Amino acid sequence: MYVCRREGVYRYSSKTHVLEPVIKGYFYSLIATNGQVFVEDAPLFLLLVADFEKMREDSTPHMVIAGIDAGIVSQNISIFCAGKNLVTVPRGFMDKEELKKALKLKESQHIMLNHPVGYAK
Secondary structure (H helix, E strand, C coil): EEEEEEEEEEEECCCCEHHHHEEEEECCHHHHHHCHHHHHHEEEEEEEEHHHHCCCCEEEEHHHHHHHHHHHHHHHHHHHHHCEEEEEECCCCCCCCHHHCCCCCCEEEEEEEEEEEEEEE
């Protein structure tokens, strides 16, 4: 999980429960694509990233498992936000290739979804 804020991007460490700085800069324009510039108003975005290198080998393609996992996490994000009077929507639109370059993701890492998170108007 990556957290994209206006000043930069952070990686969430599930071991230490800390946001680790990844890169400084404004990357919202890579996420608010396909004419959906309204999402640039969000205070932050959550980026769900799957690392195929960490998946075990079996008969199920990695993209299928990653998609299922991203869907489960996405639903949890939506439920949490609803309980905290925040708004969000799962989105697949974004410039995945440019984000992957900017975040210096490994070849095995794939951006699955993003969630803009904000306050209800």
